Amino acid sequence: MPAVVSLSNVHKSFGALQVLKGVSFDVAAGEVVAVIGASGSGKSTALRCINALETIDSGEIVVCGHKVHDPELDRRALRRDVGIVFQSYNLFPHLTVAQNIMLAPTCVKDMGKAEARRLAEEVLAKVGLAEKADNYPEQLSGGQQQRVAIARSLAMQPKLMLFDEVTSALDPQLTGEVLRVMEDLARGGMSMILVTHEMAFARKVASKVIFMHQGKVWETGPGAMLANPQTKELAEFLSNDL
Amino acid sequence: MTYQFDFSALLPYWPLFLEGVWLTLKLSALATIFGFVVGTLCAVARAEGPRWLKTVVAIYVEMIRNTPLLVQIFLVYFGFASLGLKVTANTAAVAALVVNVGAYTCEIVRAGLESIHKSQLEAAECLGLTRTQTYWHVIVRPAIERVYPALTSQYVLLMLASSITSQISAEELTAVANRIQSDTFRSFETYIVTGVLYIILSFVVRLAFTLFALVIFPRRRKLGTAI
Ligand SMILES: Nc1ncnc2c1ncn2[C@@H]1O[C@H](COP(=O)(O)OP(=O)(O)OP(=O)(O)O)[C@@H](O)[C@H]1O
Ligand SMILES: [Mg+2]
Numbered sequence: 010m011p012a013v014v015s016l017s018n019v020h021k022s023f024g025a026l027q028v029l030k031g032v033s034f035d036v037a038a039g040e041v042v043a044v045i046g047a048s049g050s051g052k053s054t055a056l057r058c059i060n061a062l063e064t065i066d067s068g069e070i071v072v073c074g075h076k077v078h079d080p081e082l083d084r085r086a087l088r089r090d091v092g093i094v095f096q097s098y099n100l101f102p103h104l105t106v107a108q109n110i111m112l113a114p115t116c117v118k119d120m121g122k123a124e125a126r127r128l129a130e131e132v133l134a135k136v137g138l139a140e141k142a143d144n145y146p147e148q149l150s151g152g153q154q155q156r157v158a159i160a161r162s163l164a165m166q167p168k169l170m171l172f173d174e175v176t177s178a179l180d181p182q183l184t185g186e187v188l189r190v191m192e193d194l195a196r197g198g199m200s201m202i203l204v205t206h207e208m209a210f211a212r213k214v215a216s217k218v219i220f221m222h223q224g225k226v227w228e229t230g231p232g233a234m235l236a237n238p239q240t241k242e243l244a245e246f247l248s249n250d251l
Numbered sequence: 252m253t254y255q256f257d258f259s260a261l262l263p264y265w266p267l268f269l270e271g272v273w274l275t276l277k278l279s280a281l282a283t284i285f286g287f288v289v290g291t292l293c294a295v296a297r298a299e300g301p302r303w304l305k306t307v308v309a310i311y312v313e314m315i316r317n318t319p320l321l322v323q324i325f326l327v328y329f330g331f332a333s334l335g336l337k338v339t340a341n342t343a344a345v346a347a348l349v350v351n352v353g354a355y356t357c358e359i360v361r362a363g364l365e366s367i368h369k370s371q372l373e374a375a376e377c378l379g380l381t382r383t384q385t386y387w388h389v390i391v392r393p394a395i396e397r398v399y400p401a402l403t404s405q406y407v408l409l410m411l412a413s414s415i416t417s418q419i420s421a422e423e424l425t426a427v428a429n430r431i432q433s434d435t436f437r438s439f440e441t442y443i444v445t446g447v448l449y450i451i452l453s454f455v456v457r458l459a460f461t462l463f464a465l466v467i468f469p470r471r472r473k474l475g476t477a478i
Contacts, residue, residue, distance in 0.1 A: 060377060088379040099374035103393040103470055112388060113378035145470050165378065 012071075013038050013169050013200045014059060019068035021054055028054045030224040031068070036169070036202060036217075041195045043211035043232075044204045046221035047246055052204040055221070056171050059202070060093050073168050089117065092162030093171040096178055098154045100146040100161070106133065107142040110161045117165070125164075132160040136190045152183030156190055163194075170194065172203040208235055208247070220246065260435045261444060271427030272448055278341065278423055279410040279456070282348035286409070287402070289349060290356020291395075295386070297357065298364050308357065315354035321415050323347050328419045344416035344423070352409045359401045363394030396468050403460040410456050411449060424448060 014036040021029040028051045036042050044052050057063045059070060061077050061084050070077035073090040101109050110129040114120040120128070133139045136156040146154055155175055162170060172191065176184040188210050195201060195214050205211055211218055212232040220228040220243045228234065228243045238244040261268075297308045315323065327347035331338045338346075367390050375385040395402070417426035424445060432441040465472045 062373060062377070084376075085379050085381070088377055091377075093377045095370065095374070097370055099370045101371065101374070101389055101393070103396055103468075105470075112375075113380065116381075116384045116388070117379040145474060147474070161378070 011038070012036060013040075013073055014202065015069075015071045016055070016059070017069045019055070019058060019070060020066045021051075021058055021063060022066055028224055029058070029065070032221075032224070032226055033068075034219055034226055034229065036200055038168075038200055039198045040216045041199075041201045041203070041214055042217045042219060043215035044202060044219045044221060045206070045208070045211060045246070046227075047249075050221040051224045052221055053173050056093070056173050056202065056204060060091055060171060061087055085117070089165060090168045091171065092165060092167035092169070094155070094158050094162055094173070094175050096174045098146075098151070098158045100154055100158055102146050105143050105145055106138070106149070106157050109146070109157060110164045113161070113165050128164055129160075132163045133157070135163065135193070136160045137186070150183060151179050152186045155179065155183075155187050159187075159190055159194075169200045169202070172201065172205070174204050174206065177206060211235065222246070254439070256440060257437060258440050258444070260437045261431065261440055264431045264435070267427050267431060268424070268444065268448065271422065271424035272452065274341070274421070274427075275410065275413055275423040275425075275452060278345055278348065278413050278416065278421065279406070281345045282352055282409055282413070283406045285345070285349040286352035286356055286406075289353030291360050291391070293353060293357035294360035294364055295391070297361055299386070312354045312357050315351055316358075320347075320351055320412055321418060323351055324416055324419060340416075340419045340421045343419060344413070344421035347416070348409060348413060351412075352405065355405050356402065359398050359405060360394065362401075363398035364390060366397055367394055396470075399460075399464055399468070403457065406460070407453055407456050410452060414449075424452075 012035040016035075017033045019029050019032040020027070032051070032055055034042070044055065046052050054063060058065050059072055059077065061082060065078055068078065072087060075087040075090070076082060077087065100106075101112070104112065107126060107129045110132060111122070111125040114125045114128055115122065130139060130142060133142055136159055138153060138156055138160070141149060141153065141157070146157070149157065159175075175191075176187050179187065184207070188207065191201070191203065192210075192214050203211075203215075212235050215232050218230060218232055218234055219226055220240075222242045228238065228240050230239075234243075235247065238247060293308045293311070296304050300308070324344065324347040327350060328340070328343040331343055331346075371389050371393075372385060375389040380388070413423055414425035416423060417429060420426055428441050428445040432438040435441065
C-alpha cells in the first residue's frame with residue numbers, strides 16, 4: 010500500500026536554530042502514528058511542515074501524492090486532503106458551531122447552504138455535539154470546542170488528519186471525551202498523525218510511535234515500545250513524563 | 252441685568268429647523284457610508300497592499316489627521332471649483348467629510364484587523380480557503396465587530412462635526428441656525444434650540460447604530476452582549 014505521508018531527510022531551521030535535522034518516516038493508509046518527545050524537539054514543526062504551514066530547507070515530503078517540498082505546490086489542493094487540529098481549537102468566534110463547519114465546504118467546495126448544513130449536523134453527531142449546532146464557541150466547554158474543531162476538519166473529508174496536542178489545554182475529564190472521538194476516527198480507518206503527551210492513549214491507539222529528540226526521529230516502533238524503550242533518551246523521557 | 256428669553260420668536264421657523272436636521276442626517280449618513288467603505292478599503296490596502304499603496308494610504312491618513320477639518324473642507328470645495336467642476340455646497344461637504352472620516356475609519360479598522368490572531372488565519376488557510384475568502388470571513392467581519400464601538404463614536408463625532416460645513420453654506424442644521432438668528436436677532440435662543448437638536452440627533456444616531464449592530468452581528472443578539 011502506498012504511503013499517505015512520506016518524509017525523507019527533512020531539514021528545517023528557524024534562523025540559526027536547527028529544528029529538524031534529517032527527519033524521515035512514513036505513514037501508511039489507515040495507520041495511526043503518535044509522535045512523542047520533549048518540548049522543543051520539533052514535533053509541531055514536523056506537523057506544520059507536512060501541512061505546508063512551514064517550508065522546509067531540504068529533503069522531501071510527499072502527502073497524498075502532493076509534493077509538499079515542491080515550490081510549485083498547490084497548497085489548496087493539499088489542504089483538501091489534509092485536516093489539522095491545533096491545541097488552541099482556533100474556532101471562529103463570530104460564527105456558530107454549524108457556521109464554523111459550513112464555512113469551508115461552502116467556500117472551497119461550492120456546496121449549497123442546505124447541503125452544508127446537513128453535513129455539519131452529520132459530523133457534529135459523529136463527535137457527539139448534534140445539539141450544539143446553533144451555539145457560539147464561547148458557549149461551549151474546551152472539550153466541546155475541540156470536538157467542534159475536529160468536526161470542522163472532518164467536514165472536508167480529509168484523507169489524513171493531523172492533531173497537535175489537542176488535549177493539552179484540557180482538564181482530564183474533558184480530555185477523555187476528545188480522545189474518544191479520536192479513537193473512533195482511528196477505528197474508522199482514518200490515517201492520523203498525532204502529537205501527544207498522552208502516553209496511555211498513544212499505546213492504546215497508535216499503530217506506530219515516533220519518539221523525537223533534538224530534531225531527529227530517535228526511536229520508532231509499535232505502541233509496545235513505550236513499555237520497553239531501547240534508547241536511554243526515550244527511557245528518560247518516559248520517566249520524566251510520569 | 253437679566254436676560255429675557257423669548258423662544259416664541261423662533262416658532263415660525265420650526266420647519267426650517269427640521270429641514271436643517273434632515274440635511275444634517277443626510278450629510279452624515281452619506282459620509283458615514285462612503286467613509287466606511289473608503290476607510291475599510293484603505294485599512295485592507297495598508298495591511299495587505301503593495302508597498303507603494305501602503306505608503307500612499309499612510310500619507311493620506313497622516314495628512315488628514317494633522318490638518319483641521321475646516322481647512323480640508325475649503326480644500327475640497329475650492330479644489331473642485333478650480334478643477335472646473337461644478338458641484339453644490341452639499342456635495343462638496345459630503346466629499347470633504349468622506350475624505351476626513353475615511354482616514355479615521357482606516358485607523359480604527361486597521362487596529363481591528365491587527366487584533367485578529369494569526370492562528371485564525373492559519374485555521375482558515377488549513378481549511379483551504381483562499382486569501383480573499385479568509386480575509387472577508389475570518390478577518391474583516393470579526394475585526395469590524397470588535398471595533399464597532401469605536402466606529403460608532405467616530406460617526407457620532409462626524410455628525411457633530413458636519414456643522415462646520417455651514418462655512419461653505421451647506422444647508423445643514425448649523426447653517427439654518429445661523430440664518431434664523433440673523434433673521435430674529437434671538438441668537439442665544441436659536442443656539443440653545445440648535446444644541447438641543449444636536450443632542451437629540453446624537454441620541455438617535457447612537458440608537459440607530461445599536462439597532463444596526465443587532466442586525467449585522469447575530470452573536471451579539473443571541474448572547475445579549477453589549478456592543
Ligand atoms: N516560527 C518559529 N520561529 C522561530 N523558532 C521557532 C518557530 N517555531 C518553532 N520554533 C522553535 O523550534 C523549536 C521546536 O519547536 P516545536 O514547536 O516544533 O517543538 P515541539 O516539539 O512541538 O514542542 P512542544 O512540546 O513544546 O510543543 C523550538 O525551540 C521553538 O522555539
Ligand atoms: Mg508543539
